[in-house]
Amino acid sequence: MKLLITGATLPNGEVTDLLVENGRFAEASDSSKGATVIDASGLQALPGLVDLHTHLREPGFEQSETVLTGSRAAAIGGFTAVHAMANTSPVGDTAAVVEQVHSLGRHHGYVTVRPIGAVTAGLSGERLSEIGAMARSRASVTVFSDDGKCVSDALLMRRALEYVKTFGGVIAQHAQDPRLTEDAQMNEGTLSGELGLVGWPAVAEESVIARDVLLAQHVDARLHICHLSTAGSVEVIRWAKARGIKVTAEVTPHHLLLTEELARGYDSRFKVNPPLRRDEDVQALRSALADGTIDIVATDHAPHPIESKEAAWDDASFGMVGLESALSVVQLAMVDTGMLGWPDVARVLSSKPAEIGRLVGYDRAFAVGSRAQFTLFDPTASRVFDVSSLRGKGVNSPYLGRQLPGRVITTVHDGYPTVLDGELVDAATVAESAGRLDD
């Protein structure tokens, strides 16, 4: 398959044609003959987005999402790779489970699916899972996380940080002190007190991050902190980086845009872990992403069946879907506010998450010879985001009914299109394209 993209605007502002051949970028001047031409004039070309934090739910929770439906949601959002969290059933704590997820991803072909391995067996927080076996498996797991739960035992966390060094891996910590957040429902503050919802104090996140950066320093290991949500967490990360600790941090699109005020109507679409925080926190997270204290944006895409959200707040599940809306939300919160340019977006949503996850092929975007992973995005578009904007199984998006800027027009994964003219390429065609590459 040969693709010629004409008139695309690269992140650095350069307008150029791009030739894609045999899955890689090629010199556009020669041999463009016979290529399928995609007109990209006026569109922003971005390297394929890489999500370091996705819940694909398969195996075990296929009523919420599957590898296929989650991959489709990712592609329509401009992603070409996702890292699938281990809180499935069975848990992704063995080579067998992660290889299954990995191969499902390859088979469907919309995105590269990279399983994340559990840190502890069964996410129980009691003993390490088979980290080495997962690292050495065909899934080549590099990121380990008990996400959804915190590795709260300090000794276990220390051992995990040390042990993954053996395989060049990284621990991604879901920082939440379990005792300080028993029954917690929303950010602890004036609003939680008024609404009568059990508060989730910022310190429950910040204290774990503080402990873990010190542990990482002590054992000289890499540490990644999932979904920072408070201004205090930003301060801890800033302090740790200044001391040379090898810590990276992520923020979700929703924590860059939404505040706890949305809980006022008890609409459980806004119930998420970690909870939406105050406006001061949102502003601090934006600044930290802009100045590099926070390294990346990750979606924490968390689909749920409709009935688990159609309930009283206390009884509803935590989580929001985010793959389909991520780039638009980042544009709204960071680009349209002047805090990030498109090269920065390329960094926080593609090259840097790939680097943290040791995902190859994302370090030289658009360079001749590199794998062709990219998306064409129309930042001038504006749309009311609604259920029809979603492609996964979950409709638990906090943005339904909201005006959002920008729209993904084309996504190309490994040199073949997964999204064309703003719509998904059908599953059979994508699987066939993916299969041809494998041969």
Next chain:
Amino acid sequence: MRHLLSTRDLDRETAIEILDVAEDMADVAIREVKKLPTLRNKTVINLFFEDSTRTRTSFELAAKRLSADLINFSAKGSSVSKGESLKDTAQTLAAMGADAVVIRHSASGAPRVLADSGWIDAAILNAGDGTHEHPTQALLDAFTIRKRLHGSASRGRDLDGVAVTIVGDILHSRVARSNVWLLNTLGASVRLVAPATLLPPGVEHWPVELGFDLDDAVDAGPDAIMMLRIQAERMHAAYFPSAGEYSRQWGLDDERFNRLRADTMVMHPGPMNRGLEISSRAADSGQSTVLEQVANGVSIRMAVLYLLLSGAVEQGRAS
């Protein structure tokens, strides 16, 4: 009024209207025929996800005195998951033609979810949701205070200048929250007294005075002192060390009761833990309004049911 979900969004005029209508309802309670035909052909459903014989009975009596058809729908112990059951139950009640649903739920905001859901078109009346609000309790408390102060000349009056002290587990109390908003709206000044562990986060932004010391609050001479029920289980979650220490620090014992002004009302939403947050002498004294509160509860609930279920059809509620 379409629903009654909280006192926080009641304006002064509406609050006084409810209290005034309750005065008329109280008049009915002292005549020979205690029943009014007002809500004939209306169906009121008591939907209690949490046990509360007192509140349920009070609503039941109120609905029956207004000749409504009253059905007790106990949702507790149902085998379906909680989330499913709220939606399914609501749709079931809608299909049965409920005109009003009186809901008690352990989750804060459940009545609001029901009102906003579109699952059911009935008027929703919050009979206590989690640690959020219990609006009819606050209304009956305000009614009780007004009646003690102004007797038969109560109609039309607010609570300007009245000082009310609320003591105890404010953090977990829906009664306290509803009272704070309503008393404030009616012009009363509210003082909260509790150990720091039992004050809600952000309480310093509430329209109240705060204190940790009950003795100071007693000596300030409030017009009414409201003792909240303390649940002994709280000590297991380290909110306070022991029932004994709680009682010594924050209980209305005989000694503190003696120091109160002779006309300070002693209030309690019930059920009381005698000897823990309130002494028997205080509870049984002439200053105690505990039984008046129970009687007034029926009048308030009649008033609210009347105001919710009469009146021209708003927002598509079927007539």
Next chain:
Amino acid sequence: MTARVVLQPADITRALTRISHEILESVGSSASELVILGIPTRGVVLAQRIAAILESIEPGSGTVGSLDVTMYRDDLSAQPTRPPSPTQIPAGGIDGKTVVLVDDVLFSGRTIRAALDAIGDHGRPRAVRLAVLVDRGHRELPIRADFVGKNLPTSLDERIAVRLDETDGREEVTITR
């Protein structure tokens, strides 16, 4: 829209005086057993005026109270919510008495039906009579007034407005088309 005055202040006073005499005539020697009950809002004012006239003619015959019928209406959901008004039954009660209900305008008869139900919940009078300032016709129930200030045949699209000094600051009955 034109409003036409059909009763002037003097007409209203005259009508109430005549009604008072007719009431006394109708009860003969048992005038002290009369209870005049006004239906809020303007019926209460009219009842008080009638009671005062009765009292001036025959002391002891002017026992007056008010009877709210809001809670007895059968058209609650067809009207805006209205708070009920107080009911004041005179100390002697109404058992065995002759109750004269007083209202400003008699129209469909539904208010009076509600009033009869309400009276039943307060006691058992010997007889119930009805006095109205204006009878405009269009009854929907078999109810008629015993004492009428003025019969005013109207069409359904006309509106009758009774205004009294105590409630409205002026005194007139108008008909508006």
